[in-house]
Amino acid sequence: MEFVKGIKEKETVEISDILTGGWFDREVSVRGAVHTVRDMGEFSFVVLRKYEGLVQCVFEDGKVEGMEAKTVREGMTIEVKGAVSREERAPGGFELRVSEVKVLSEPAKDSVMPIPISKWKMSTSLETKLSLRPIALRNIRERAIFKIQEGIVRGFRDFLFRNHFTEIRTPKIVAGNAEGGANVFKLEYFGKKAFLAQSPQVYKQTMVGVYDRVFEAAPVFRAEKHNTTRHLNEYTSLDFEMGYIDGFEDIMDMEAAILTYIFELLKKEYQKELKLLNIELPSTENIPAVRFDEAKQLVSEKYNRKIKNPYDLEPEEEILIGRYFKEEYGSDFVFVTHYPSKKRPFYAMDDPADNKFTLSFDLLFKGMEVTTGGQRIHSYEAQVEKMLKRGMDPADFTDYLMIFKHGMPPHGGLGIGLERLTMKILDEQNVRETTLFPRDVSRLEP
Amino acid sequence: MEFVKGIKEKETVEISDILTGGWFDREVSVRGAVHTVRDMGEFSFVVLRKYEGLVQCVFEDGKVEGMEAKTVREGMTIEVKGAVSREERAPGGFELRVSEVKVLSEPAKDSVMPIPISKWKMSTSLETKLSLRPIALRNIRERAIFKIQEGIVRGFRDFLFRNHFTEIRTPKIVAGNAEGGANVFKLEYFGKKAFLAQSPQVYKQTMVGVYDRVFEAAPVFRAEKHNTTRHLNEYTSLDFEMGYIDGFEDIMDMEAAILTYIFELLKKEYQKELKLLNIELPSTENIPAVRFDEAKQLVSEKYNRKIKNPYDLEPEEEILIGRYFKEEYGSDFVFVTHYPSKKRPFYAMDDPADNKFTLSFDLLFKGMEVTTGGQRIHSYEAQVEKMLKRGMDPADFTDYLMIFKHGMPPHGGLGIGLERLTMKILDEQNVRETTLFPRDVSRLEP
Known part of the structure; x- marks a missing residue:
């Protein structure tokens, strides 16, 4: 017989753990939703979103196991493994240099976000915002x-x-x-x-x-x-x-x-x-x-x-x-x-x-x-x-x-x-x- | 101009204050609803009910200012002033020897409680209890x-x-x-x-x-x-x-x-x-x-x-x-x-x-x-x-x-x-x- 005993410890950390600097220079795994992807040529910035905030992840071409940076899409949820490093230009002052990625879930094929939820201000009418509320709230x-x-x-x-x-x-x-x-x-x-x-x-x-x-x-x-x-x-x-x-x-x-x-x-x-x-x-x-x-x-x-x-x-x-x-x-x-x-x-x-x-x-x-x-x-x-x-x-x-x-x-x-x-x-x-x-x-x- | 600034200190104490013994031998004022009245001849026991419990008050004939013990009715809300004394037979181990009473509110004239809310168990059908819920809950x-x-x-x-x-x-x-x-x-x-x-x-x-x-x-x-x-x-x-x-x-x-x-x-x-x-x-x-x-x-x-x-x-x-x-x-x-x-x-x-x-x-x-x-x-x-x-x-x-x-x-x-x-x-x-x-x-x- 199996027994349920309460919450099990997970191996992943939270974004807030990273942003407080506790994991500086160490390798951690973190899960989140892909909020934005910015292709910089030889590498990409992927910003992950969770309930407590955002964390920037650096995907260097050829250095990431599990998937190509080019295939990361907004709305995916992923688990990334990488080293925490200081980066003043990143939101929160830290970023993750990714060595491994696992896809947890994907948005629909060919889906296009109808409202720019990753922008600071969505600059759209209240009516549009309300009609798209289920995703607009992700802003x-x-x-x-x-x-x-x-x-x-x-x-x-x-x-x-x-x-x-x-x-x-x-x-x-x-x-x-x-x-x-x-x-x-x-x-x-x-x-x-x-x-x-x-x-x-x-x-x-x-x-x-x-x-x-x-x-x-x-x-x-x-x-x-x-x-x-x-x-x-x-x-x-x-x-x-x-x-x-x-x-x-x-x-x-x-x-x-x-x-x-x-x-x-x-x-x-x-x-x-x-x-x-x-x-x-x-x-x-x-x-x-x-x-x-x-x-x-x-x-x-x-x-x-x-x-x-x-x-x-x-x-x-x-x-x-x-x-x-x-x-x-x-x-x-x-x-x-x-x-x-x-x-x-x-x-x-x-x-x-x-x-x-x-x-x-x-x-x-x-x-x-x-x-x-x-x-x-x-x-x-x-x-x-x-x-x-x-x-x-x-x-x-x-x-x-x-x-x-x-x-x-x-x-x-x-x-x-x-x-x-x-x-x-x-x-x-x-x-x-x-x-x-x-x-x-x-x-x-x- | 008058200003509202927050909660004002009241001069009355709570029943729980009395029952913890903090006010032993001192004179206090307390408010509550009359839960039961027991006429013992030369004095009456009046049990007051508030959210945290019950306290027994002793009304001795001729010693209470403000009203006659005989006119205290179940369902009244009153403020009583009196000395806290130890009494093992009282619920909670303390009672109040009342010197003064003020009536705060009264039930309807000639009202008769249709369900014995002051009994330990009301011993009535669920249907009756539900129909009289607004007062049955006072039990x-x-x-x-x-x-x-x-x-x-x-x-x-x-x-x-x-x-x-x-x-x-x-x-x-x-x-x-x-x-x-x-x-x-x-x-x-x-x-x-x-x-x-x-x-x-x-x-x-x-x-x-x-x-x-x-x-x-x-x-x-x-x-x-x-x-x-x-x-x-x-x-x-x-x-x-x-x-x-x-x-x-x-x-x-x-x-x-x-x-x-x-x-x-x-x-x-x-x-x-x-x-x-x-x-x-x-x-x-x-x-x-x-x-x-x-x-x-x-x-x-x-x-x-x-x-x-x-x-x-x-x-x-x-x-x-x-x-x-x-x-x-x-x-x-x-x-x-x-x-x-x-x-x-x-x-x-x-x-x-x-x-x-x-x-x-x-x-x-x-x-x-x-x-x-x-x-x-x-x-x-x-x-x-x-x-x-x-x-x-x-x-x-x-x-x-x-x-x-x-x-x-x-x-x-x-x-x-x-x-x-x-x-x-x-x-x-x-x-x-x-x-x-x-x-x-x-x-x-x-």
Whole structure:
């Protein structure tokens, strides 16, 4: 009988091992994908790509066992054996002088790369890049974007674990439509009507009754017909919800601390990608918090703009509020608080001082909303009353109301749009740039 | 202007602070949900519940400021102030002698708990428990299940990060149906037909071309009509995919190492829950690997059972294979390798030694399949040929075939069913027990 016992040691080294100089002057084997081939006459430069970077390999004519330099093609994956030598002009300062090659896999015969993935900038339209996403992502800069995104999610999770949050996994196929509105995808579910969850709201509140503090980083679905640079029909929501709060300010405090932690993690573990993309991370030290109505007023005065709708922020106004707080306080972030009750969902807690407003907030980052959060109603009677006032039937929400009926601590939470947050960190102009495989009104593939 | 600067220090302590004895003989404030109230005549025991456990509070008549002991109700959340004293009969060995109470929130007037969540075992049917899930999860044992599940996912991710995997987030609304078959949920997508992803297969393979090694822990959707104790229509798949493998054995080696790491993490950080649920974790030291056809043969001989279908394993046979390797080798796990090509999807790599079989495997755990994995085809020509042989039109897979056309390393991967893995670790009899809010043919709520 054979037994599986765990990972076996491999004889190949990684590109990063070579680039740190540890193998200088020694013979090593390394595997990678052929990123570029440059024929220099009597020798060729073959640059290999792996997850951590690139390494230059020198193929001298007649000196390489296993294959001819001329037959090396972009997109092959190979294993090369050779001596590590210092070479200042090579990426990373080292190169491999190849003595032996083994082909691991080959691209299709006669295939021609439709997009120059080995170039620093691919200089092509977003549409082309998205249509060729499966290979365009092999570009060094493109893939760096999604390493940064990985780091954001890691930071979010790690920080919340340290602060006694429990990670939950809530269903995406749901019977109800918690956020209200028509922007919901419908599906047939064994003869019943079902929806795709627009947010984990109901479930994360439910789980506050169980674990006090919970979070989830998962997809949400919005059937919005807007085809803008900031809307997606499927995106990742970084959600948390916490009990035993003293007010909605606790939620903002937590978010500021999360962002601080994320940026520190990025600086520590994603330095290479930050440098590659030339990113300067914003400060989170003093994030201004301003009331919704005040913010509108300030912007209206400073930029000489009439207030059209006192109950909503237009994208244009968000941009101006962002600009105002950058100019006046040097902050890329601003919390806008006390949104009008009309524009917030039925679970938002109204401000006892003035119930036209809610104990809620948005976080704007460089003029764009990246978070919506606030305190929720925790009293059964208050929740039923607010539902009735809005013409909703409490009988449609039996499972949800159950949690209030049997007691919920004062609580609140928020949802951060991961792709938008990434977009703003990277100063991209379109949220699709920071979405691995975006879904929008006209794009369902790849 | 007000500024948000991060988390503010609170004046309350946590239940775990009290139970470690750090506050012995001192006055502290603590918040929690009223889990039980026991009227003892001149005083009452009020047990408070928070995420980390329970603490007993003593309310002596006439000695408590703020409210009467008699008015404390299950489901209230309160803040109590009192002196920490040693009490062997109290859960955790300490109790709080309360001098002051503040009510934070109250359950609905006249609400009666429909299920005894404060009992050790709720002794009720699974159906009732699921229908009352939003509050049934407040039971100490119920919630411990999902802490264990959290630990499994944490272990999976942490181990893969350490082994240079990149975390990805792939779309759940997709245009194609990669796994084949009819078990797919359909939805309307702005006038186009779309599906819910049955697995991230296509995308994780794509991302191997980008990052070499990738993983995702996310929901998958299967419109299967089976209503069994082991099927769910939405579940969490722990997926990874890795390039530059020498064979599908590398995938099994990685899984064995992941499981070892997960169980070590559980022992280290989830000791309380393991004890609460009385769980002994299985050994992963020597996991037998046996060929599909051999396994069938062995079981047929030992348990005197006729082989009905040489190309598939019946659930009954899986149970017997599990039993065989437990009896003969003392292992709760067994890798069954070389599944018949007929029963594996179009992307599975056939065994060059005999193309009726594939370089693939299932992992059985206590007689149930918890993982399917294997090596994938990486050659464009081979993939097109296998599609054609199966009557599939390669033109329907342009985006997928793009990755092979432009080169993919030899690669493979697997998907672990999180809820099934949890179920088997906990020796539960129904996968719904280890699913937070299960979705099955007849259940879409809560």
